Amino acid sequence: MKIDGFIPFARALFLAAIVATKGATGMADINQTPVLEVTGGQSPSETYTLSVQDLRDIAVQDIVTSTIWTKGVHEFSGVPLHTLLQHLEVTGTTIEAIALNDYSVAIPLSDAEAGGPIVAFAIDGQPIPRREKGPLWIIYPFDQSPEFRTETIYSRSIWQLNRLNIVQ
């Protein structure tokens, strides 16, 4: 257990070092970097490219929860999925969410509602690095209800998200 305890601590120190070195020059850059591509919807040809800042501008909501993939409880901040879709004025039946590793999962549009999942871009107030399943992570309020602690929901909770394709 000493090792278990030591490693996250070492990693945290390490990450902190990175952020500190890059922070002064690259914070704005990181936020401005396009992180999400949205395709499909009413006009299939149109593609939205969104940075973290874009997402942050739409709306920010926090979900405090534990996950099966992490240790302990964390505060996740992100734009609610339904707000995002409303904002982009896209309609459809299913959202095809795709990750960096090309993992994809179908999220029914019905999931996108108030109190539902957010597209998280920060954990405990810090941007989520790619190496820690960032920069975007679809987070459901797992702790809030057993409804959210099913295999299906776990599978929809996609990390290293970078594309959303709205299927009519």
Next chain:
Amino acid sequence: MSRHSRLFLFLKNWVFLPLVVLCLPLLVLLGQEVYRDLKLLRSADIDSVQWTLSQVEIEYLDFLLTLERASSAEDHHLSVVRKDFDILYSRVGILGSGMLFAPMREIDGFSNAVTDVKFFLDQSTTAIDGSDADLQAYIPELQKQANALRPQIRSLFVQGLEYFASQSDQRRLSIFTTLTELAIISVTILIALGALSFYSMYANAQAQTSARALARTNAHMQTILSTTHEAVIVADTRGKIVDLNTAAETTFGYSLAEAKNQSIGDLIVPPEHRKAHAQGFARLVKTGQSRLVGKGSVHLEALKADGTRISVELAMQSAKTDDGEVFIGFLRDISQQLEVEAEIRAARDQALAGEQAKANFLAVMSHEIRTPLNGLLGNLTLISKTQLDKEQAVFAENMEISGRQLMHHVNSILDIAKFESGKATVSHTNFHLGRFLQDIVDSQSGHAGRNQTSIEWEWLGTSLDWVNGDKIILEQIMLNLVGNAIKFTHGGRMSIEAEQLLPPDGGCNVEIRIIDSGIGISEEDQLRIFEDFETCDSTYTRDGGGTGLGLAIVKRMVQLLGGQAGVESTLGEGSVFWLRLPFLPVMEPDESDGEERVKPTEQSLSILIAEDIETNAFVALKLLERDGHKVTIVKDGLSAVARAKVEVFDVILMDISMPRMDGLQATQEIRKAPPPFCDVPILAFSANVLPEETDHFRASGMDGFIGKPLQLSELRRALQAVLDNTLSANLGEEEPAVDDMAEKAQDVLNQSEYDIYLKRFIDEGAAFMETLAVIPLGGMDFTEIVSKAHQIRSTASLFGADNFATSLGNLEQEAKQSNEAACLIEIANLSEIWLKTRMSLDPNYEAAPSAE
């Protein structure tokens, strides 16, 4: 249904309950377990884990592939290297710290593999995050190191899969076990529920049966309660009426609706009893004890709705019901019954008072009539001895005849009254029946001769000579019947026949027939002549001059003796009156013993006589002195004691009733004196001869008993016993004094002494009779009468006034029992006897011719 079977059913019903109660929590627990298992299945993260594990390998291989490409020096591949490194890093991060893999990290092999991979990744970050050139240069090293991790990556996958396979197995087994248990418990509960419902059905059927029985009983009870005439009121513990039946509605005038929930006290208890009722009810409720509950019935007064009061009989019972204890009162309106009872009681009291009044009236009447009548007859006799002319003599004789008839009637009524009051008693003596009949014939022959009728008597068959029976009553019967026969027989023949009845008829062993050849009695008359106030016809009555009571008295006297009487007669030829009587045959008494005079004792004795009545004392003194004894006389008990303490007497004759101190007390005092004074023999000297009295004498220390009037033979015998020292054996065993043996004052006293004492006796008797004649009982109380009668009686015998003495004795007895009516009857009798006695004793009176 009985309590027992209900209990039984209750047990049967509930015996399954514990089973169900035990099973239910088990079922709930198991249900929860199943639910949890199902939920686990539903939210199972096994797939996710497997996916993750497989992705680790895929992403590792991707990373290796990317490194391969990068090693062929194509720049743009460096960003892919970085991306794939991050992806792998993210993935392994989950294994290292994700909750999902926490249980797996407990396995050493898995944990070590993760640590190794993590170590590689963390070491590589510097290079990955470094410049492209550095990274490019480092690629071969990364390739080498990454390749070296292949066994660890493999191990992660394999161990993870093994773990989750066993986890799945365990979980399946657990679910299987849970479901099996669930099934067993469910089946058990089903069986229990099945049994329970079976018994429920059974119990239900039983309950229905008992409910029907209960309904029937209720219907019966309802019928009984609504038809009974007894008012039934049910009250609760607050005294409020719960229910009442039709009879109660009728009795008290309240309908059930009006009475319900009203206080029983306010409704039917009279205001003055309400407080007591409330207290009683409170005590009843508090302690469960009441003077009324279960104690039979009591009589109370109750109030009706219209304010009238009725008498009720109340019986109370308490009963336990589902609504608590109730009190049931059964009330019956007994007002009418009480009225009727009161009427009957009044009627009875009236009847009794009437009877008493009748007896008193008869007694007083005969007394009030006979006393002046005697005076009248006496004076009539005196008149007829004076110089009368012929006509006056006839008038006087007629008056005397009428007077005697009147006296006879009054006496008859008195006799009836005596029998009616049950005062007539039988006294048995031994007598010779033949001589008795001869005496009757002798006494009546002169009478019969005047009617030119002959009279004779004879035994038919064997004679019965000496018998035991009431000679006096028999004499009255015979005189009555013979008198009747003489009256109605003129110039005829009369005979008396006596015959022994063999065998005896109902205890009667002798039949006596009085036969005459007179005018006879018709058959209709024969049926009623023994009834009260019945006579045959007017001529007969006039001729015979009867009251119609003679035969009625005969009938009563015969009944008193335990016999029967009857008549057979033919009109114009004659009559036969017959008597059947019981006589106890007795041995002929030894007459020589009676004849022989007891000789005076040879030795002279010193004798003390304690006697308050001077005449008695004087007669005794004379008798004893004649026999040569030395006699001392004292007049009361106190003097006797004083004398006996200073002088030794050979014997003391002690009267019982004396002034200052009676004989009994005096005896006790003398017995307390020092010897030799206490040893003197003491003889009671009394007219009281009843056995209980003589017992009393002996108890007081007396040695013997001498009856009054004094008999010389008895006195001599007693004195001889004193000398022979055989006294105690004789006490009370002597036969009571026979009158004609009693010593007469005449024989003892000289003429002048006799005259003095006779005058004294006559004056005393006259004074007593005068007092009695003026007002009933002479204004004396019974005690006075007893003492006065006793005093006069003791001297009466000395002067041969035996009938007077007997009558005084009777009066004394009746007065002792405070029997006023009987006293009055006896007084009437006494005054008649006194008149005769006085005439026979008083020479001046004697000068006037006797009324008889």
